[in-house]
Amino acid sequence: MLKLCFFICLIYWVKSDEEKKCPEFTDLNIGNALSGTELQVQLLLYTRENPTCSERLIEHNVTASEYLNTFKKTVFVIHGFRPTGSPPAWLGDIKKLLLSAEDINLIIVDWNRGATTVNYITAVENCRKVAEILKNYIDQMLVDGASLDAMYMIGVSLGAHIAGFVGQKYNGKIGRITGLDPAGPSFSRQPPEGRLDHTDAQFVDVIHSDIDVLGFKKPLGTIDFYPNGGMDQPGCPKTLFSGLQYFKCDHQRSVFLFLSSLKRKCDIITYPCDTYLDYKRGKCVDCEAFQPMSCPVLGYYADRWKNLLISMGSPTKSYFDTSGQDPFCMYNYLLDITTWNKNIRRGFIKVKITDYTGNTLESEINSEASTFQQYKRVKILTGFYQDLDKISKISLTFSTKTLVGPKHKLRILQMRMKSLNNPERMFPQKLPYIDFF
Structure with a gap:
């Protein structure tokens, strides 16, 4: 009898310990990338009530969530291709900064199993599958009182196109999509329905930081920002001797510029213009078309210019220069x-x-x-x-x-x-x- 009691107590203790354990972003390695991974998606919810310990959302049961408030603004953060399998370096910062900026539901879309592979095409093919899973969950949120107007998707690289695919499923009625250097390879020749497009949400803002290698060159949003012309970001390595950083630094700069906008150390002011050369020649620095407002700012608060940009009709390109380190502002x-x-x-x-x-x-x-x-x-x-x-x-x-x-x-x-x-x-x-x- 004593042994039986001990056994039951042990099971309860183990179960209780598992329940307290915080679900975390999938951490893989280069071995997983070499062997390939089957797509699995987990949605990790953070709010101001649980800012450090996520709640894993159950795909077919929105009402089971302890922290999800469907009447609040919901922000989805979607990562991209993960050739090494490790969690994104910026993940901790974006969670903390977004929750500091606004009282929201923050959902980290973890599709690391499916994005971790040396075969880029496999990750590309998984994008539409991830979008379908997100659509299924959003549908349930809508039934439970959520609004498409309050949906905001932030997609990095391939994640930007996933956000676009989700937006297409709702005929562009999602409130906002931010594309952080949307992936260029496999998407540069796609029609609007095959990639992120300015019609995928009510407001689409895009930061292009690596248009000559990994990013998408042409405008995709309501407003498209091109830091330093969109390529060769200051502070990034110039030679192959820097290893992996040489390939990913320009591409990732879009994320760190967005994070900088959340820190509010300074506003990164941008200048709508036809070309980077015209901007450098001082032809576009008055922002007369944007009066009585000032020139648009980059990042999280860019949607303050939403109505004005939409009223102007055609997509807007905006240029600016940065320094090589955070907070990146130039005077x-x-x-x-x-x-x-x-x-x-x-x-x-x-x-x-x-x-x-x-x-x-x-x-x-x-x-x-x-x-x-x-x-x-x-x-x-x-x-x-x-x-x-x-x-x-x-x-x-x-x-x-x-x-x-x-x-x-x-x-x-x-x-x-x-x-x-x-x-x-x-x-x-x-x-x-x-x-x-």
Whole structure:
């Protein structure tokens, strides 16, 4: 009898311990990727009531959830291809930051079994299956009082297209989709129904950070953001010697830019424009079409411009430059230069600003050589990683970056520098000339 009691108590203790254990994102390894994984999806719910210990949602029983409130906004986070099997490095941060920003249902869509494989095509084929599972669960949430208007899907790489497929199933009535560098391979030639598209939700915002390799180049959203032109992100490795980071750094930058917007250390201001070159030439920095609002900001709060962007009709492309590390913000200035040389001068500008306490910042404009003609105004965009409140001195260096040819002087009739982050600040300065090195 004593033995029987001990056995029953032991079973109860083990069961109780299992119930207390928090469900976690599936952690796999390169061995799993080599052998391949069968698709399994688990939905992990976090709320402000259970911010650190997830609740695994039961696919066919919404009412069984202890924490899910179907009358609240629900955010789905969907990862992409996992060739090594490990959980995404950004997973912990996005959970914490999203719950800090708003009182929501946060559902992490874990399809690591199905995304972990060395065969990328297999992961691509699983995308529509994941979308179908999500659709089935959302249907039950709708029956239990949820609204499509309050559904928000954040998809990374392949996850962006999964979000698009879910949105298509509801004829674009989902509230919002954010695509973080949507995958390009296997999707770049697909029609709208075969990938993420601006019609998949009421508002679709997309960050393109690796358009020349792993990301999708063309616009996909209501507004498409292209940091640093959409490729070669500052701070990312430039050579193969950096290993795996060389391949994934640009692609992942979209995620870290989005996370930065949640931290609110600074707003990353963007500038709607047809091309990155036009943006660098200062042609699109006034945002006149967006008055009385300011230029759109990147990330979580981009939907503040939703109604205005939708009213403009066609999808909007927006460009901006960043620094190489968090919080990634740049302090942008527009240089307005009038020259009076008799002959055309063409070269690169380096700008240095100094405040009254002697602090100095320097910026080199390398996007494309500028052309200076007699009595012509030239506008050039430049940016600094920090901001100086009271500038006492502005100096320029002009260079062709060639070792041959005669020295000349670029004569400046007038120069003004306007802060784009603080438009009320204007710095006029007249200089006799700038040496041509």
